[in-house]
Amino acid sequence: MKKCYEKYFRDNLPQIFCAGCGNGIVMGAWARAMEKMGLDNNDCVGISGIGCSSRITSYIDLYTLHTAHGRALPFAIGVKMCKPEMNVFVFSGDGDCAAIGGNHFIHACRRNINMTLIVINNSIYGMTGGQYSPLTPTGHFATTAPYGNIDPAFDLCKLAEASGATFVARGDIYHARQLTDLIVEGHRHKGFSVIEVVSGCPISYGRRNKIYGAPALLKHIKEHSVPVATAAKMGDEDLKGKWRVGVLYKAEAKEYVEAYQELVAKVQGGIK
Amino acid sequence: MAYKWEIRLSGTGGQGVIKASVILAEAALIDGHNAVQSQVYGPESRGSATRAEVKISDSKILMPKVVVPNILLCMSVQAFNKYAYNISDGGLMILDGDIGIGEEPPRVQVHRRPIIAIARENMGDELYANTVALGLINKIASLVSDDSMFESLERNFSARLLAANIRAYRLGLEAASHL
């Protein structure tokens, strides 16, 4: 086993993920990012909500908090405010983050609190067996969209940027090395970093959308991923149905824990 | 169970009757009595009928609300219409200006003073009417010592507003003796 896996994974096998699930690739990319950053397990907290991707916290060897559906970010804010020195990683899925946790998501972005959110977007509710999520593309099929999904999908990265996150990137499970780099860059950025990972669920999404098997799904993702530099030269029509991958947005803004600490210093120093 | 003083201050939201009740109750505590203060108000912060209540006693005060007051202040016509006929026999009723002329309930001592006008003309702001009313009520009923009232005013107003409110309180004391 790779050294970084030994260091950052718990000996907690077998995992619940189906064969061909993208979650393993994301976990691997995250572990390699941890190794690159040289982070100590004892300095890190992993927090997740509910869903397949949220099960990652039981397999990574940090202080881990597997919370309720959609609620990982408020828990993470509680932890980070009390332990600013800790590195906080939040793992979420498209349903967990963009539907039930959507309000917490925009407010965490708005606060620009220094932590890293990894949203594994497999375009479906996998754990409950394949219902459409706010990131399921219009026209695609799910158990609850048997005639095709009529809901427009969120662009989670645009939502993050508009809400105040200061690092927004999108990776995908085909380009795993790039994903590692995005996680490193995102985590090193001071502020709230959002990394959407285009992933695949061959069981609940692929089969229903005529993409049979994990290799075909990986190929599908590869073919629909466009690096931001390339995308910049393409027109809107060409980009339809494609994912722009890479660092999408980066900005400097006041970080929340720091803002709070400054407030405390001001109150303790001045006002009586 | 009747307590020594069961006071109801009523008026319109924004007139400061709740603030006045807090100052009175705290003054009673400083004086060594027991006191409780409560209020009833609607969801809006301005314009609705407001009432605040204070109970003062030397025994433990259990039920906190005033059912039948023996002191009633009405600072608005709506408050008079709502509360004027619920006061104990021999109770004190303090009314602003011309409120309720010709409709005074029987067996009640009525004291009528232009509270709001005093505040407006002497302090330049009707907002001081609540503190003027406190001086007036305390002079008429001798609820607490003036020293305790001054300490309570000090506790409940910022340094910026204290001097003006002490002045307003004294205006209330004076108004009690002018007929």
Next chain:
Amino acid sequence: MANVRLVQGNVACAMGALAAGSTFYAGYPITPSTEIAEHMAVALPKIGGIFLQMEDEIASMGAIIGASCTGAKAFTATSGPGFSLMQELIGYAAMTEIPCVIVDVQRPGPSTALPTLSSQGDVQQARWGCHGFHSIIAIAPSSIMEIYYQMINAFNLAEKYRTPVIFLMDEEIGHLRERFELPDNYKPEIINRKKPESDLEVYLPYINDQSNGVPPMANFGDGYRYHISGLTHNEKGFYSSVPSVVDTEIRRMVGKIEDNVDDIAQFEEIGAADCDILVIAYGSVARSAQEAVETMRADGLSVGLLRPIVLWPFPTDYFTKACIGKKAVVVAEMNLGQYAREIRRVVHTDIPLKSLTRVDGEFVYPDDIIDAVKEVL
């Protein structure tokens, strides 16, 4: 009288939390609880603590649980609609055994109802609001000083039993201002969660060998890297669906509170032992009840008062014994008989029980209680 102050119930609640050592508050504004948040917003930065106004009550609960994982004594405050939203994560805190305190300043319901008026309508919700199998501690104070002292007790019980504690105030007591005075040099007794003494590798956050059923709790950052999950879990904290593991875990979790009811329960009694008619009331209504009982006793009637301060866990044996030999029991509350229903369950069927109820936002007055007693005399 320099130490004597007039303090509002909601403010006394915040002061009690600070005295208990709380350094973390997260909440969402809601009438009639908002003064608690406002007081904490002023006080916490002064002591280097954390005050957060979250996007809703669900987030507030999440934040206090997260903070508690790091060892902070954390609480939130709300009223009915917010309390309803919090239920899922109250269940999470119960399931994961994370100490926290939830203040509910009750107002009438359901839904928005009467936001500025008083109620005791959340008594059963405090007990059963979240789904599944759990127990809970709920405290209902009756005076401003009791709010302060019991808030300290609430944090102590949360830490001692690794559990969420519900602090059930009501609008009447929350907005009441009353005498506040602490004894000279008052220092509260503070209980902190038991920390593990085991080696890092063998720490079992949900171990089942403690005599009182409460495992030691490591804080994030202490070096014990462990897993917390709302899934049913084994002693290590990892998901398990093995029936025997699940059964043991749930029964220990419930038992640690229900089996320690004698340690947790608190009452006040006035002539309750040898009276004919027993009046039971709690929270602000207990003040009317005491006034009614004292008035009737002065008139020579054989009436007593029993005031539970801790409503949950329900002390079945205590109530059963307390009601033996009574001619009748009267339970007065600002709801449709939520606690009366519980009392009825444990009182001998031969003893009549009068449930005095009020749901219009008006207070229960002493005369209402006197009338109810006279009905059953």
